[in-house]
Amino acid sequence: MNSEEVKISAFQLGILIIVAVVGVGILTLPRNVVEIAETDGWILILAAGAITIGISLVINTLANKFPNETIIEYSRDLVGYPLALLIGIILILYYVIFAAFSVRIFGEVLKMYLLPKTPIEVINITFLITLIYLIRSGFEGIVRFYEIIILIMFIPYFIALFTGTANLDYSNLLPAFQTSPKVILIGILQIVFSFMGFEAIFLFIPFVSDKKNMKKTLIIVISIITLIYLISTIIVIASFGKHEIKILIWPLMAYIKSIQVPGAFIEQLEGVIMTIWVLFIFTTLGTMYFSSAFILTRLTKTKEHKIFGVALLPIIYILSLQPDNVAQIYDWLGAFSMYAGTLVVIIIPILLLVIAKIRKKGVKSNG
């Protein structure tokens, strides 16, 4: 695969970003924001969304300066080979470790709500093998798959989410505007990590055929993600209130579990939503997994993303089994996203853009 062969539209990359971002994070997001800002959590989400749009535009500007290159190539141009290699390796590690944690969280959630007696190893390995099948189908296949799957994901998700809105107590959202701006500012970074996944544009913007629409698409797409997060969080907070949310591991799942549909054929929505949620994680992980294999092909200048995909499977699998329990996963994940996330999502793009501006590299563009 190289940039001359595969072309996708900005719309398709937008879909890829939506399905790549919305995944593991949405389960814990209501708890995260409430822990930081109590009932003002929704402000955090809006602010984080705005910051994410800003960062994605920075990445887009960078990509427009080097229209046919991914970050692996243009970073070589900007900071020299050793540092570029380091960036590549950091990105691979970042994706692999995130993928491993996500697989583990996925396994734990599935075990808890859907398959209590199935060993987590079986869940993880079957999931990873199906992922391999996705990776093998190549970038174009992945994008087409996402275009189909996005409908199957979000339509039932919102139907389920709104089914329970009859019993909500919106007074749980009050009091508003009580949190000091200082707390919000400190907390934003943590919430920005819920948007992680959008940095896939580092790698995939070169494949977009209509790059001039990219800016608009990024703004729209990240606004949509913010909206999805906002609606989900507000509904969950209204359902449980700030005190209860803090003691739930996965508040969103708890909310869906609490929905009762009297008279319908399906009594508990959690089973159905769990099956839909498999798709959410699948697309998130598929992007991470493919990205890491893709970076490896770029670093080695080969086209064997299929072989790299298979080679990464045991690594991700073994890493995913390292944490002892759910609490430990979230401890490690919190620390990891704090350092690696900050590095990849914030420091690298801004640094590269600054260097590009100073050294006047790349083509001039209106991006």
Added chain:
Amino acid sequence: MSMRIIKKKRKSKEKEFIPVSTKIDENIETLDNIFKDCTDIVAREFRVGVEQNHRMYVAYVDGLADRTLVHDHILRPLALEARLIAPDPGVVKRKLFELTSEGTLSASDIKEKDNLDEAVLAILSGDTILLIDGVSEFIIISTRGWPLRGLSEPPGETVIRGPREGFIETFRVNTVLLRRKIRDPKLKIKGMQLGERSKTDIGIAYMEDIVNEKVLKELENRLETIDIDGILESGYVEQLIEDNWFSLFPQVQYTERPDLVAAALLQGKVAIIIDNTPMTLIVPATFNDFMQSPEDYYERWWIANLIRWIRLFALIISFTLPAIYIAIASYHPGIIPTSLAIFLAGTRETVPFPVFVEALVMEITFELLREAGVRLPSQIGATIGIVGSLIIGQAAVEAGLVSPIMVIIVALTAISSFAVPSYNLNISFRLLRFVAMLAASFLGLYGLVLVVIATLIHLSTINSFGVPYLAPIVSGKMSDLKDTVVKAPFPNLKSRNSFTGEKDKKRLKDWRVDKNGKTVKVVSDEEENSQDIQAKEGIKTLKKPKKVGETKKGGEKDE
């Protein structure tokens, strides 16, 4: 890949050359040797002219050639009528061939050739050849005519509304059916012959100014690589030209309906008409095509939408229902209402097998019944129905071998699978159903989802002649989505599918609907005159439909 294919093109394209001798006896001997022991060849030698001094020879296949045509337009004029008029003997001697081919023969379709190998092919195709003594050329007279099956409605593709004719086994009749639908010289039907021995006529039909050139070129390349002894049915061609041999899904559409082929051609697709079969192939074929019936376009859009949704629902049911049952019964009884779960467990109390085995046995029994039903003569078919329903349905439940709910599930699945319009897509999902059942028995709903995901990944990966299999849905263009699972009202379907009709996008110019989708009042010339008299103020009424925006206002003011 295309480079490799071109290199592999079959070498046998150049025909063997057998020259025509000026001595008719040698030619007759050659032909007699070739047609030794072929009892269906009729050959006759006769003499022409007033003095009976010119020897001629005709040969054709009995039954393939139209005998009255041979008698009335070849033998009679040559043997009888030529004797009545006596031209100048000198002229006759020099220009016997020209006189015969241009004058005496009263048949319309005549070719002059000089290779006896072509004579052999012509005879076997139903034409008649005429050899003349002393001439190193011969004449092929088109006399093809054999008993035809009447045009009837295709049993596999019946519609409530729509034409009742279907293709038949004769190539020429099929092209006629197509030509009658599209009277446009841009409808091209390129001919070729495939099969080393069968020499089957193949026609590649397309609209010259709409067709996707890449698809056409690719198709021609692939057809040229075919080097086989015989093409007996469209399936031979289909399997030799499809993109992905290992895929479960059909990548070439087949149909017996001329209206469906005509619609596909107008969308920019390519049809392959094959002699000896009523099945015509259409490429490229996408998932969407297999889910549609021509009737969708004949009925109003509400009905078409309803039917399409039902079909999609039926497809999902036939793929997943047994797997969902297995998953719920063995892993997640909590999903369904408690009373139903208890009832379900109660009915399964006497069943000695796990749910998966129970479902598998029932599904296999049904597949057996279905296969037996196809083979059985229709008189016994009813018996199988009774045996099936009584033994499988009632007795098995009463014996406690299967639960009654399982019977309902299997019946629902079976009915659903027949609601899918195309038989070959239905088979794909029938096979996948067993995979889904197996996965559900191991991992419950999670296993089922993995199978669904894998299926969707596969569907996203495969192509049909360079067009993505999920084409109109995955293109990222809104205009293509108007005719997929949903079907927009007819006036809104203005453009062709962007994958096949890129060259000429516009297909409907409906002046009655303006840009905003609002209906505009159209006034005919006579009405316009009468209105002019009524409203002498000079308010513009619609004359040329192009000024749609103004007329709307004008129409309102009139009222």
